[in-house]
Amino acid sequence: MTETMRAMVLESPGQGLQLRRAPVPQPGAGQVRVRVSCCAVCRTDLHVVDGDLPRPKRPVIPGHEVVGRIDALGGNVSGFKIGDRVGVPWLGHTCGHCRYCTGGQENLCDEAAFTGYTLDGGFADYVVADAHFTLPIPDEYDDISAAPLMCAGLIGYRAYVMAGDAPALGIYGFGAAAHIIAQIARFEQRHVFAFTRSGDEEGQAFARSLGAAWAGSSHEQPPEELDAAIIFAPVGALVPAALRAVRKGGVVVCAGIHMSDIPSFSYDILWGERVVRSVANLTRADGEAFLRLAPKAGVRTSTHCYRLDQANQALADLRDGKFAGAAVLTMAE
Numbered sequence: 001m002t003e004t005m006r007a008m009v010l011e012s013p014g015q016g017l018q019l020r021r022a023p024v025p026q027p028g029a030g031q032v033r034v035r036v037s038c039c040a041v042c043r044t045d046l047h048v049v050d051g052d053l054p055r056p057k058r059p060v061i062p063g064h065e066v067v068g069r070i071d072a073l074g075g076n077v078s079g080f081k082i083g084d085r086v087g088v089p090w091l092g093h094t095c096g097h098c099r100y101c102t103g104g105q106e107n108l109c110d111e112a113a114f115t116g117y118t119l120d121g122g123f124a125d126y127v128v129a130d131a132h133f134t135l136p137i138p139d140e141y142d143d144i145s146a147a148p149l150m151c152a153g154l155i156g157y158r159a160y161v162m163a164g165d166a167p168a169l170g171i172y173g174f175g176a177a178a179h180i181i182a183q184i185a186r187f188e189q190r191h192v193f194a195f196t197r198s199g200d201e202e203g204q205a206f207a208r209s210l211g212a213a214w215a216g217s218s219h220e221q222p223p224e225e226l227d228a229a230i231i232f233a234p235v236g237a238l239v240p241a242a243l244r245a246v247r248k249g250g251v252v253v254c255a256g257i258h259m260s261d262i263p264s265f266s267y268d269i270l271w272g273e274r275v276v277r278s279v280a281n282l283t284r285a286d287g288e289a290f291l292r293l294a295p296k297a298g299v300r301t302s303t304h305c306y307r308l309d310q311a312n313q314a315l316a317d318l319r320d321g322k323f324a325g326a327a328v329l330t331m332a333e
C-alpha cells in the first residue's frame with residue numbers, strides 16, 4: 001500500500017488550494033526527502049495560485065520556504081544524512097552546463113526548476129528536493145523562525161546586494177522580505193527608508209521598530225535622497241516613484257517575480273545614470289552567503305503561524321496585508 005500525506009494542492013489557478021491526500025513522494029537519484037516541519041508563505045505563492053506565472057506544474061503543491069528534516073535519501077547523495085535539518089528554497093534544479101550555470105548566474109538558467117511552481121513544494125507533510133539545492137539551517141534559528149529566511153531572506157538578500165553600497169536605502173513594500181533586509185541594512189550601518197501603502201500606520205510603525213530612519217507612504221518623498229531603492233511590492237507604478245526618490249547614479253531594484261505594468265514616465269527621472277533592474281530567483285551562493293550573515297547580523301523574523309489546512313486563509317491575509325512579517329504554515333496536526 002502506498003503511504004499518503006496531506007497536501008494543499010493547486011489544481012487550477014484562480015480556484016484556491018484544495019486539501020488532498022497524496023502519495024508520499026519517493027526520492028530519486030540525487031534527491032532527499034524532507035519531512036516538512038513548516039513552510040513560510042511568499043508573495044510568489046500568491047502569483048502561482050492566481051495564475052500570474054506561465055507554465056506551472058499542474059496540479060502543483062506550492063511552497064518554497066520549507067524547513068524540515070531529511071527522512072530518506074535517494075541514490076548518490078553525499079553531504080547529508082537522515083535527520084539533518086534543512087531548508088528547501090525556490091531554486092530547485094538547474095541544468096549545470098549552460099552559459100548561465102557555468103558563469104555564476106545559475107539563477108538565470110533556462111532549464112531551471114522551481115520549488116512549489118514547476119516542482120511540488122512544501123505545503124505538504126513531505127517534499128523531495130535535489131540535494132544540491134538543499135541548504136543546512138543555522139542552529140540559531142528554530143524551524144518556524146528559519147522558514148522566512150528561505151525566500152524572503154535569500155531573494156531579499158540578492159536584491160539587497162544588487163542595490164550596491166547604498167548608505168541611504170529605500171524599501172518599497174514592507175513585508176516579509178523587507179523586514180529581514182532592513183535588519184541586515186541596519187547591521188551594515190545603512191539608513192533605511194520604508195515606504196508602505198498609504199495609511200498603513202501599523203506597517204510604518206513595524207518598519208520603525210526594525211530601525212527604519214523614516215517610514216511613510218509610497219507617494220511621499222523621503223526626507224533625503226536615496227542611494228538605492230528596492231521594490232518588493234508587485235506594483236509597477238512604484239518604479240517611477242522610486243526613480244524620483246533616488247539620486248543621480250542610483251539604482252532601483254525590482255525584486256518581485258511579477259509586477260503590474262510600469263507606467264510610462266519622463267526620461268528626466270532616469271537621466272543622470274539612474275538604473276532600473278530586476279532580480280530573478282537566487283543562486284546557491286546567495287543562499288550560503290545569506291545564511292552565514294543572518295545569525296551574525298542578529299536577524300530575527302516576525303512570524304504569523306497558520307495550520308497547513310489554513311493555507312488559503314494565510315494567502316488571503318497576505319494579499320490583504322493583514323499581518324506584519326511572514327506567514328508560516330506549520331504541519332503539526
Ligand SMILES: [Zn+2]
Binds near residue numbers: 100106110
Ligand atoms: Zn543552466
Ligand SMILES: [Zn+2]
Binds near residue numbers: 045064
Ligand atoms: Zn518566495
